[in-house]
Amino acid sequence: MTTITLDAVGKSFGDSRALTDISLQFPAGSFTALLGPSGCGKTTLLRLIAGFEQPTMGVVRFEGDVMADGTRMVPPEERNLGIVFQSYALWPHMDVAANVAYPLKGRGFGRAEIERRTAEALAMVSLTGYERRSVDALSGGQRQRVALARCLVTGTMIILLDEPLANLDVHLRAAMLDVFADTHKRTGATIVFVTHDQSEALALADTIVVLDGGRVQQIGTPEKIYGEPANAMVAGFVGRGSLVAASHGFAARGSASSRGKVLVRPHAVRLTETGLPASVLRLRYTGASYETTLVLANGDTLVADLPTRRGIGEEVRVTVDDAWSVPA
Numbered sequence: 001m002t003t004i005t006l007d008a009v010g011k012s013f014g015d016s017r018a019l020t021d022i023s024l025q026f027p028a029g030s031f032t033a034l035l036g037p038s039g040c041g042k043t044t045l046l047r048l049i050a051g052f053e054q055p056t057m058g059v060v061r062f063e064g065d066v067m068a069d070g071t072r073m074v075p076p077e078e079r080n081l082g083i084v085f086q087s088y089a090l091w092p093h094m095d096v097a098a099n100v101a102y103p104l105k106g107r108g109f110g111r112a113e114i115e116r117r118t119a120e121a122l123a124m125v126s127l128t129g130y131e132r133r134s135v136d137a138l139s140g141g142q143r144q145r146v147a148l149a150r151c152l153v154t155g156t157m158i159i160l161l162d163e164p165l166a167n168l169d170v171h172l173r174a175a176m177l178d179v180f181a182d183t184h185k186r187t188g189a190t191i192v193f194v195t196h197d198q199s200e201a202l203a204l205a206d207t208i209v210v211l212d213g214g215r216v217q218q219i220g221t222p223e224k225i226y227g228e229p230a231n232a233m234v235a236g237f238v239g240r241g242s243l244v245a246a247s248h249g250f251a252a253r254g255s256a257s258s259r260g261k262v263l264v265r266p267h268a269v270r271l272t273e274t275g276l277p278a279s280v281l282r283l284r285y286t287g288a289s290y291e292t293t294l295v296l297a298n299g300d301t302l303v304a305d306l307p308t309r310r311g312i313g314e315e316v317r318v319t320v321d322d323a324w325s326v327p328a
């Protein structure tokens with residue numbers, strides 16, 4: 001179990017700042033998602049933790065030991081961590097077992113020990129029986145699992161994942177989400193998972209860090225980030241929802257201000273006899289419901305998940321069961 005601490009970390013590339021004043025703690029055994037739009041600094045933050053980048057400012061610590069600051073830098077191979085990147089970076093000329101065993105080379109393990117550890121790591125990702133298979137003859141999801149097994153084989157207590165599911169289809173992604181959750185449970189490792197996909201972050205992590213423009217926007221549980229976003233950026237980025245004027249008078253949690261915006265999630269909108277007048281602008285069938293965009297009297301749009309199909313232009317009345325007053 002290893003706690004990772006970043007203290008006032010900043011990173012610039014020449015004149016451009018990638019990260020500013022990042023203070024974060026990843027407690028031992030935690031599963032944290034770094035979430036944010038393209039270019040917000042997720043990969044840079046992961047590379048700082050891994051030791052591929054040196055901070056321009058601040059300190060990176062593992063369990064109280066300084067890994068890097070402005071002057072010192074412990075190289076990646078001495079940080080005892082496992083990394084899975086978006087491109088799996090497997091050795092194409094080696095079979096599955098050789099790929100997984102690769103990090104054990106030159107560490108003084110006997111052959112039996114290497115075989116035991118390799119078998120154990122392959123079992124964790126449900127690839128027992130694939131040892132002699134060439135990695136070229138594997139599906140994308142299987143390759144991803146080989147990469148994960150290779151990262152688990154050394155018994156590392158820090159696992160860094162950079163968009164590991166980006167190349168997979170919907171079904172494989174769902175299966176891999178389970179593999180990651182199981183791996184976390186079994187190993188108790190400290191996991192940092194980079195994604196720009198908020199549903200992955202909500203599904204997997206115990207803590208989500210939302211980044212934008214190289215700065216931390218909010219840190220919290222998935223429920224907190226989804227239910228009580230700290231600002232308009234987080235409200236707009238995480239989950240579906242509509243930001244509408246507080247003046248509609250929807251009952252909202254949080255610090256009420258008549259000038260601000262309130263966030264309304266699609267599931268909290270119902271059509272009723274007595275609600276506010278609105279008209280149907282467009283709809284999209286999602287399988288589970290009709291995602292219906294409504295226009296309110298002042299021109300604000302409100303997205304609702306409705307159980308039945310409404311007509312475009314139809315006049316309806318809406319009630320909102322839950323809303324969050326977004327801090328300015």
Ligand SMILES: Nc1ncnc2c1ncn2[C@@H]1O[C@H](COP(=O)(O)OP(=O)(O)OP(=O)(O)O)[C@@H](O)[C@H]1O
Pocket residue numbers: 013016017018036037038039040041042043044045196
């Ligand atoms: N080696 C580098 N030299 C110069 N600028 C860099 C370098 N690496 C990253 N940057 C810049 O730092 C910023 C953050 O990049 P980073 O790769 O961390 O973003 P990201 O959040 O991982 O984005 P994506 O979701 O697209 O992968 C970007 O503006 C990027 O152009």
Ligand SMILES: [Mg+2]
Pocket residue numbers: 042043044
């Ligand atoms: Mg990236």
